[in-house]
Amino acid sequence: MLPVRRLLLLPLLLVLSLTACAERQKDASAESANTDGFPVELRPEGAPAITLEERPERIVSLSPATTETLYAVGAGDQVVAVDEMSTVPEEAPRTQMSGLNPDPEQLAGYDPDLVIVDSDTDGKLTEALDKAGIQTLVLPAPQTLESMYAQFELIGEATGHAEEGADLARRTREEIDKLVADVxxxxxxxxxxxxxxxxxxxxxxxxxxxxxxxxxxxxxxxxxxxxxxxxxxxxxxxxxxxxxxxxxxxxxxxxxxxxxxxxxxxxxxxxxxxxxxxxxxxxxxxxxxxxxxxxxxxxxxxxxxxxxxxx
Missing domain, CATH: 3.40.50.1980 (Nitrogenase molybdenum iron protein domain)
Structure with missing residues (x-):
């Protein structure tokens, strides 16, 4: 009976082995998806460069334009709070926070690993958040369409959605070029x-x-x-x-x-x-x-x- 029992167990052991292997591959793929492209150095136009060691999983946006772009590149699930003026998209986690006069303590309450603002002229916000272990990415208003396209790409890189950011920039450019050419x-x-x-x-x-x-x-x-x-x-x-x-x-x-x-x-x-x-x-x-x-x-x-x- 023992040889027969062993033969009956072989298919079950094979299935368990294949399942475990698939799970390991799935976990490895997920880990790779979260770490691909990181660390990444970001050099926004007109603002200090920063390096992100890992993909940010808790992002606070205090810029309505950036909020829209975060969702457009597929990083909406990483956004935990936005400022009071970020009305688009509707599902963004809107708060009473001000993008004009941000409060570091209020920001820290959302436990972010990245805060995005469009201005920090005196560097005090960045300094305060840095002491709390929170990185700040300053993205000033672009002065040209080319700068806007570059910012789309940068937001993609910053959030682990580099391909989506590049694609958004390309599609936006093409649509605008066509509208201009049509007239x-x-x-x-x-x-x-x-x-x-x-x-x-x-x-x-x-x-x-x-x-x-x-x-x-x-x-x-x-x-x-x-x-x-x-x-x-x-x-x-x-x-x-x-x-x-x-x-x-x-x-x-x-x-x-x-x-x-x-x-x-x-x-x-x-x-x-x-x-x-x-x-x-x-x-x-x-x-x-x-x-x-x-x-x-x-x-x-x-x-x-x-x-x-x-x-």
Whole structure:
């Protein structure tokens, strides 16, 4: 009976052996997935370089644009808290934390291994978090589209999603390039006014937003010979805008301030503007028109459509 019993046990032992081997391979693969690409040195434009020894598993984002990009590259599961202004995506763990005046003790309460901010001019936040064993990655607002693409890639590298970050940058670039190519030179000879709020604060072509309009060959009425004046964010007068009579008016104050084509037409004298009379007042989503995220494509599409209609 013993030989027969041994023969009956052989298949069972083989199955157990194969199962154990598969589990070891699975564990090894999981460990490899978590460590591939690390340690990684990150060199953000305009901010200090840092080295991450391991993939961060608990990330706090105090930058709405970065929050969107973290989810876009597939790192959403690693995000444990975001600031009060990070409204996209809806599932992001939004808190009452301020990205403008971050509290190191409040941040430490979320037990993060990485905190991402868009500014730390005096380095005090980084210093305080470093004492608590928490690394800080500063990602300033990009000044160009190329810098934005590079930031997508960097966020992918920082979170263990390098391929996804590179793919996001490539797809965003291709979509924008196609939207620009589709209208060709239709924007040449057209000028525009981009409104940040009803008190006529605007942008020049020296800003990130202005460079989007530059892609279409549009002329900015706010440049006035020096696009860099006032940091690229001057306040115009109603008289200056009426005198310029822009072909296109883009409203980036629809959510914050309730502005739309009708309210613009009701302003004293604005009903005579070409953009108003021709129906070329474009209502933008404030967030999309001000954040360097993958949704920038929606902003570019709105400009592309407006240019095509006005040509």
């Amino acid at each position: 060709g030179d239709a924007g040449e000879g057209l000028d525009y006014y981009h409104e940040l709020d009803p008190s006529y604060y605007t942008v020049t072509s020296a800003t990130f937003i202005g460079q989007v309009y530059d892609l279409f060959g549009l002329t900015n009425i706010a440049d006035q010979g020096d696009p860099s004046a006032h940091g690229g964010y001057p306040q115009l007068s109603a008289e200056r805008i009426l005198e310029a009579d822009p072909d296109l008016i883009f409203l980036a104050d629809t959510i914050c301030c309730g502005q739309d084509a009708d309210s613009v037409a009701e302003r004293p004298g604005w009903g005579t503007l070409s953009a108003v009379q021709n129906g070329h007042v474009i209502e933008l989503d404030d967030d999309i028109a001000s954040r360097w995220t993958p949704r920038i494509v929606d902003f570019v599409r709105a400009v592309s459509d407006a240019v095509a209609q006005a040509a």
